[in-house]
Amino acid sequence: MTELTAEDWHFAGNADEFEDEDIAQIKVGPLAIAVYRAKGNFYATQDLCTHERAYLSDGILIDCIVECPFHQGRFDVRTGKAMSAPAFVPLKTYPLKIVDRKIYVKVDRDEAEADHQLQANYRAQQS
Protein backbone atom coordinates (compact mmCIF):
# COMPACT_ATOMS: atom_id res chain seq x y z
CA MET A 1 0.00 0.00 0.00
CA THR A 2 1.30 3.47 -0.90
CA GLU A 3 1.55 5.93 1.96
CA LEU A 4 -0.12 9.30 1.63
CA THR A 5 2.51 11.98 1.22
CA ALA A 6 2.53 15.74 1.32
CA GLU A 7 3.35 15.93 -2.37
CA ASP A 8 0.45 13.64 -3.36
CA TRP A 9 2.24 11.88 -6.23
CA HIS A 10 2.23 8.14 -5.64
CA PHE A 11 4.39 5.49 -7.27
CA ALA A 12 2.20 3.21 -9.40
CA GLY A 13 4.66 0.83 -11.03
CA ASN A 14 7.32 0.56 -13.69
CA ALA A 15 6.18 1.57 -17.16
CA ASP A 16 8.26 -1.18 -18.76
CA GLU A 17 6.31 -3.84 -16.87
CA PHE A 18 3.04 -2.90 -18.60
CA GLU A 19 1.95 -4.19 -21.98
CA ASP A 20 -0.88 -2.66 -23.94
CA GLU A 21 -4.27 -3.46 -22.38
CA ASP A 22 -2.74 -4.23 -18.97
CA ILE A 23 -4.50 -2.94 -15.84
CA ALA A 24 -3.00 -2.78 -12.35
CA GLN A 25 -4.48 -1.77 -9.03
CA ILE A 26 -2.57 0.47 -6.67
CA LYS A 27 -3.69 1.62 -3.24
CA VAL A 28 -3.26 5.20 -2.10
CA GLY A 29 -3.94 4.86 1.58
CA PRO A 30 -7.28 3.00 1.51
CA LEU A 31 -8.26 4.22 -1.97
CA ALA A 32 -8.01 1.80 -4.92
CA ILE A 33 -6.80 3.29 -8.21
CA ALA A 34 -6.70 1.47 -11.56
CA VAL A 35 -3.71 2.18 -13.82
CA TYR A 36 -4.08 1.28 -17.49
CA ARG A 37 -1.81 1.11 -20.50
CA ALA A 38 -4.02 1.77 -23.53
CA LYS A 39 -2.63 2.18 -27.04
CA GLY A 40 0.80 2.95 -25.60
CA ASN A 41 -0.42 5.63 -23.19
CA PHE A 42 -1.06 5.46 -19.46
CA TYR A 43 -4.21 6.50 -17.61
CA ALA A 44 -5.54 6.28 -14.04
CA THR A 45 -9.10 6.14 -12.74
CA GLN A 46 -10.85 5.10 -9.57
CA ASP A 47 -10.78 1.32 -9.50
CA LEU A 48 -14.22 0.87 -7.99
CA CYS A 49 -16.96 0.67 -10.61
CA THR A 50 -19.63 3.38 -10.29
CA HIS A 51 -22.44 0.85 -10.69
CA GLU A 52 -21.82 -1.62 -7.89
CA ARG A 53 -18.87 -2.91 -5.96
CA ALA A 54 -16.51 -4.40 -8.52
CA TYR A 55 -12.90 -3.54 -9.24
CA LEU A 56 -12.28 -2.55 -12.84
CA SER A 57 -8.71 -3.84 -12.49
CA ASP A 58 -10.35 -7.30 -12.52
CA GLY A 59 -12.03 -6.47 -15.83
CA ILE A 60 -10.68 -6.31 -19.34
CA LEU A 61 -9.29 -3.40 -21.34
CA ILE A 62 -9.79 -3.27 -25.10
CA ASP A 63 -8.21 -0.26 -26.78
CA CYS A 64 -9.24 2.55 -24.39
CA ILE A 65 -12.41 0.94 -23.01
CA VAL A 66 -12.48 -1.01 -19.75
CA GLU A 67 -15.27 -3.52 -19.20
CA CYS A 68 -16.42 -4.21 -15.66
CA PRO A 69 -16.23 -7.87 -14.60
CA PHE A 70 -19.64 -7.86 -12.87
CA HIS A 71 -22.23 -6.55 -15.35
CA GLN A 72 -20.08 -5.54 -18.32
CA GLY A 73 -20.58 -1.80 -17.89
CA ARG A 74 -17.97 0.03 -19.97
CA PHE A 75 -15.91 3.17 -19.42
CA ASP A 76 -13.46 5.19 -21.49
CA VAL A 77 -10.28 5.20 -19.39
CA ARG A 78 -9.05 8.43 -21.03
CA THR A 79 -11.97 10.49 -19.72
CA GLY A 80 -13.81 8.22 -17.26
CA LYS A 81 -16.99 8.54 -19.35
CA ALA A 82 -19.53 5.77 -18.86
CA MET A 83 -20.14 4.16 -22.26
CA SER A 84 -22.82 1.53 -21.66
CA ALA A 85 -25.48 0.34 -19.23
CA PRO A 86 -25.71 -0.43 -16.43
CA ALA A 87 -22.93 2.09 -15.77
CA PHE A 88 -24.07 5.69 -16.18
CA VAL A 89 -21.93 7.62 -13.68
CA PRO A 90 -18.42 8.50 -14.94
CA LEU A 91 -15.26 7.33 -13.24
CA LYS A 92 -13.02 9.80 -11.48
CA THR A 93 -9.75 10.21 -13.36
CA TYR A 94 -6.37 11.09 -11.88
CA PRO A 95 -3.32 12.91 -13.29
CA LEU A 96 -0.49 10.56 -14.15
CA LYS A 97 3.15 11.20 -15.04
CA ILE A 98 6.10 9.05 -15.98
CA VAL A 99 9.56 9.95 -14.68
CA ASP A 100 12.54 7.74 -15.52
CA ARG A 101 10.12 5.02 -16.69
CA LYS A 102 8.36 5.05 -13.30
CA ILE A 103 4.63 5.81 -13.15
CA TYR A 104 3.21 8.26 -10.61
CA VAL A 105 -0.46 9.07 -9.95
CA LYS A 106 -1.56 12.30 -8.27
CA VAL A 107 -4.14 11.86 -5.51
CA ASP A 108 -4.37 14.40 -2.75
CA ARG A 109 -4.87 13.29 0.82
CA ASP A 110 -8.29 14.90 1.25
CA GLU A 111 -9.59 13.27 -1.91
CA ALA A 112 -8.29 9.82 -0.93
CA GLU A 113 -9.87 10.09 2.49
CA ALA A 114 -13.14 11.40 1.02
CA ASP A 115 -13.29 8.51 -1.44
CA HIS A 116 -12.54 6.07 1.33
CA GLN A 117 -15.48 7.48 3.24
CA LEU A 118 -17.73 7.11 0.17
CA GLN A 119 -16.65 3.48 -0.21
CA ALA A 120 -17.21 2.84 3.51
CA ASN A 121 -20.70 4.38 3.27
CA TYR A 122 -21.46 2.24 0.24
CA ARG A 123 -20.38 -0.92 2.06
CA ALA A 124 -22.55 0.04 5.05
CA GLN A 125 -25.59 0.46 2.78
CA GLN A 126 -25.03 -2.95 1.18
CA SER A 127 -24.71 -4.88 4.46
Ligand code: FES
Ligand atom coordinates in the same frame (compact mmCIF):
# COMPACT_ATOMS: atom_id res chain seq x y z
S1 FES B 1 -20.55 -3.46 -10.93
FE1 FES B 1 -19.66 -2.63 -12.71
S2 FES B 1 -21.24 -2.70 -14.19
FE2 FES B 1 -22.16 -3.47 -12.40
